[in-house]
Structures are given as C-alpha cells and as structure tokens.
Amino acid sequence: MPSRRHVLRIGGGLLAGLAWYRPSLAGEPVEIRMQGKADGSHVWFDPVGLHVQPGQTIRWVNRDPGNSHTATAYHPNNFERPLRIPEGAEPWNSDYLLPNEAFSVMLRVEGVYDFFCIPHEHAGMVGRIVVGHPGSRPSGGSAAQALPDIALQAFPSIDEIMQRGTVRRT
Incomplete structure (x- = not known):
C-alpha cells in the first residue's frame, strides 16, 4: 500500500505536468x-497584426458588405510586388472575396509575413503576421520604397505584435 506522502508526490508531479503542458492550437x-x-x-484588416505559431491556419473572411477584398502576400509572384514574406515560404493570393466569402492558408515557415488587399493597398489596407520567433524581418530599402507610404505607416511593428499577440486598429 503506497504511503500518503508517495501519493501526494505522484499527484503533485501530475499537476505540475498538466500545468506545463500546452496543447497546440x-x-x-x-x-x-x-x-x-x-x-x-x-x-481595414482586423486584426492588422497577429502572432501565431508555425503550422497555424489563417482564415480571412470578408465582413464588409459593400466591398470585395483580397488577402495577398507581398511576393514577386503576386504582381511583381516586393518580397515581404520569409524566403522559402509559399506566397498566396485569395483572389477577390465577395462579402461573407473566406480564404485560408497555413503558415509553416517562421518569420514575418506582410500582406495587402489589391484594390485597397493605396488606402492602407495591409496587415502583418509574425510566425514563431522571426529571425528575419521584412526588407527595407527598395522593397519599402515600392510600397505606398500609407501602407508602410499602417503596418504594426514586429515588437508590438510580439508583445501584444494581436494588434487591432480601426
């Protein structure tokens, strides 16, 4: 028969293990x-900034009853836009989503992913997703110069996203 101390030690170990365990989202x-x-x-995109783990699925949903929108990665394969996603990551383009339509991608490569809405980039409709712990950041210089100023100003900082997890702006 196990002693009371032995049972408490096992129970404490199990509780500690459960507190440490975090199921993957x-x-x-x-x-x-x-x-x-x-x-x-x-x-706008809501949220405009998001921190997720590798393998997370992101789902864009058009909740704007009066406009079509896209979710498009900044990548040379998408209308020769500058590369603003990690090297080796798959670019995406949702095409035009009518109200209540959705589009999803799974982001597997760690890093910073900047995206935009094709018809509304010049209105500052851009967003940023940080996957995991980014080792590289979106390039500056000519890649930044190729974007409208209003878009560049709309991106939340990587530090803000990492601190808050979700950044909302309306």
Missing part, C-alpha cells in the same frame, strides 16, 4: 476580418 484557424465603413470611406 495549430489546428484552430485564426480569423482576420476584412472590414469597411458602409460608405466605403475606410477599409
């Missing part, structure tokens, strides 16, 4: 909403 999609004012005067 990689199977649960994270939603980014495409939104806009009814009069079309302002459009």
Whole structure:
C-alpha cells in the first residue's frame, strides 16, 4: 500500500505536468476580418497584426458588405510586388472575396509575413503576421520604397505584435 506522502508526490508531479503542458492550437484557424465603413470611406484588416505559431491556419473572411477584398502576400509572384514574406515560404493570393466569402492558408515557415488587399493597398489596407520567433524581418530599402507610404505607416511593428499577440486598429 503506497504511503500518503508517495501519493501526494505522484499527484503533485501530475499537476505540475498538466500545468506545463500546452496543447497546440495549430489546428484552430485564426480569423482576420476584412472590414469597411458602409460608405466605403475606410477599409481595414482586423486584426492588422497577429502572432501565431508555425503550422497555424489563417482564415480571412470578408465582413464588409459593400466591398470585395483580397488577402495577398507581398511576393514577386503576386504582381511583381516586393518580397515581404520569409524566403522559402509559399506566397498566396485569395483572389477577390465577395462579402461573407473566406480564404485560408497555413503558415509553416517562421518569420514575418506582410500582406495587402489589391484594390485597397493605396488606402492602407495591409496587415502583418509574425510566425514563431522571426529571425528575419521584412526588407527595407527598395522593397519599402515600392510600397505606398500609407501602407508602410499602417503596418504594426514586429515588437508590438510580439508583445501584444494581436494588434487591432480601426
């Protein structure tokens, strides 16, 4: 028959193990909403900044009843846009999503992923996803110069995303 001390030691070890264990959320999609004012005067992604783990699925949903939107990675394969996703990561382009339509991608490569809405990039409709612990950051210089100023100003900082996990701006 085990002693009371032995049972408590085993129970304590199990509780400590459960407290340490964190199940992976990689199977649960994270939603980014495409939104806009009814009069079309302002459009945005919500959240605009997001921190996720490798293997996480991101799902963009158009919640703007008055506009079509895209979720498009900054990559030379997408309209010769500058590379602003990690080297070796797969670029994506949702094509135009009508209201209530959705598009998903799974991000496997650690790093910083910048994306935009094709018809609304010049209105600052951009977003940033940080996957894991980024070793590389979006390139500056000519890649930054190829983006509209309003888009560059709309990206939340990587540090803010890492600290907060989710950055919302409306």
